[in-house]
Amino acid sequence: MEKRRVLITGMGTVNPLGHDLAQSWQAAREGVCGIGPITQYDCSAQKVHLAAEVKDWDPAVVLAGRDHRHMSRFIQLAMASAQEAVADSGVDLEGLDRTRCGVILSSGVGGIGMTEREQVRCTQKGFDRANPYYIPMTIANMGAGMIAIAFGFQGMCTCPVTACAGGTNAVGDAFRHIRDGYAEVMLCGGAEAAITPLSIGGFTSMRALHVGDDPDRASVPFDARRSGFVMGEGAGVLMLEEYSHAMARGAKVYAELVGYGATCDAYHMTAPAPDGEGGARAMALTLADAGVKPEQVGYINAHGTSTPLNDSGETAAIKAVFGAHAGSLAVSSTKSMTGHLLGGTGAVEAIFTAMALKDGFLPPTIHYQEPDPACDLDYVPNQGRAAKVEYALSNSLGFGGHNACVLLKRWGE
Numbered sequence: 001m002e003k004r005r006v007l008i009t010g011m012g013t014v015n016p017l018g019h020d021l022a023q024s025w026q027a028a029r030e031g032v033c034g035i036g037p038i039t040q041y042d043c044s045a046q047k048v049h050l051a052a053e054v055k056d057w058d059p060a061v062v063l064a065g066r067d068h069r070h071m072s073r074f075i076q077l078a079m080a081s082a083q084e085a086v087a088d089s090g091v092d093l094e095g096l097d098r099t100r101c102g103v104i105l106s107s108g109v110g111g112i113g114m115t116e117r118e119q120v121r122c123t124q125k126g127f128d129r130a131n132p133y134y135i136p137m138t139i140a141n142m143g144a145g146m147i148a149i150a151f152g153f154q155g156m157c158t159c160p161v162t163a164c165a166g167g168t169n170a171v172g173d174a175f176r177h178i179r180d181g182y183a184e185v186m187l188c189g190g191a192e193a194a195i196t197p198l199s200i201g202g203f204t205s206m207r208a209l210h211v212g213d214d215p216d217r218a219s220v221p222f223d224a225r226r227s228g229f230v231m232g233e234g235a236g237v238l239m240l241e242e243y244s245h246a247m248a249r250g251a252k253v254y255a256e257l258v259g260y261g262a263t264c265d266a267y268h269m270t271a272p273a274p275d276g277e278g279g280a281r282a283m284a285l286t287l288a289d290a291g292v293k294p295e296q297v298g299y300i301n302a303h304g305t306s307t308p309l310n311d312s313g314e315t316a317a318i319k320a321v322f323g324a325h326a327g328s329l330a331v332s333s334t335k336s337m338t339g340h341l342l343g344g345t346g347a348v349e350a351i352f353t354a355m356a357l358k359d360g361f362l363p364p365t366i367h368y369q370e371p372d373p374a375c376d377l378d379y380v381p382n383q384g385r386a387a388k389v390e391y392a393l394s395n396s397l398g399f400g401g402h403n404a405c406v407l408l409k410r411w412g413e
Helices: 021-030 073-089 112-125 134-138 142-151 163-179 197-205 243-248 277-290 308-328 342-359
Strands: 006-014 101-106 185-193 233-242 255-264 297-301 330-332 391-398 402-410
Touching: 006 021, 006 073, 006 163, 006 243, 006 342, 021 342, 073 142, 073 185, 073 233, 101 142, 101 163, 101 342, 112 134, 112 197, 134 142, 142 185, 163 185, 163 233, 163 255, 163 342, 163 391, 163 402, 185 342, 233 243, 233 342, 255 277, 255 342, 277 308, 277 391, 277 402, 297 308, 297 342, 308 391, 342 391, 342 402
Parallel strands: 101 185, 297 330, 297 391
Antiparallel strands: 006 233, 006 255, 185 233, 255 402, 391 402
């Protein structure tokens, strides 16, 4: 079967660094930290007081009409990002065959904040008096569904729920859907809004979150003193388009998607395999899928969560795949700036990877101070750098042993 080429022609995001693509990418280039005290609820009785919130963002300003009132925050973030991606692409919606356009958008926990609020309310007033919009505001697939409804996309519409790998699975699955001939246009990505008392409490009790109060030492991927991730929120959506379809309309192109790999550790419900074997296989499968040699890759946007097990295991996985070339690779974690967006993180990081290729600039791993012998690669510490890179990987790993990886190529035509 002929493998069709797939291009990124539009992108949109709302995340802790900004309310749109331009603002977010500029902040990532500059090494801005999006982490600060939690303001969305009173966290004084809990151990964790820091998160990476989307700041000063009003969905009523971005989303037309009153529909936003019946959307959970993760859906609002997804819709705003999708609107930007479609507008950014410049595509003529009226000229599309909507049956050949689809949506794949991930969320890990969907509208968990709505669930928490309704549980409290219904305990007091009775469960038969639940908000009639509770279910559609909460289920994880509704971000994808609402985007499809908004743009009339009648092709495949689905929601991979693979924890922190979900956003990358969504991008990779959409890439394959176009490449293998099932669609010409796909909106894909992920969204999450899990800065809530229960989400923070659950991750705290399993010792996954950083519990200090200094934003500059909270999310410190690959640093010897890393002690857990910082919860973030936000969304990222990419417009993928089949090559000839994009060329026929003179579309601008950010980058080309050329490979995708997905694996499972089949090891533990939360811990990654210590040697990073599953992540290594995902990267190797991605390179093989694209027909690209390891030495052709110049940059990796790492999963880089700032947890002890993830960062050492991912480093080991990179070494296993790239061998001697690993020492020449630039590897950075933008979670040092955005925190961890769970199901949205892979999409936002794919966007940053595409921008790194387009602009010839690698975003940094900020707040890196103390090297760890188990993490001894070039993590682009503290300051981004100019670098012309031909191929770049974006890695995502998730609870349940999920691993996903996409390979992007710099656009040169």
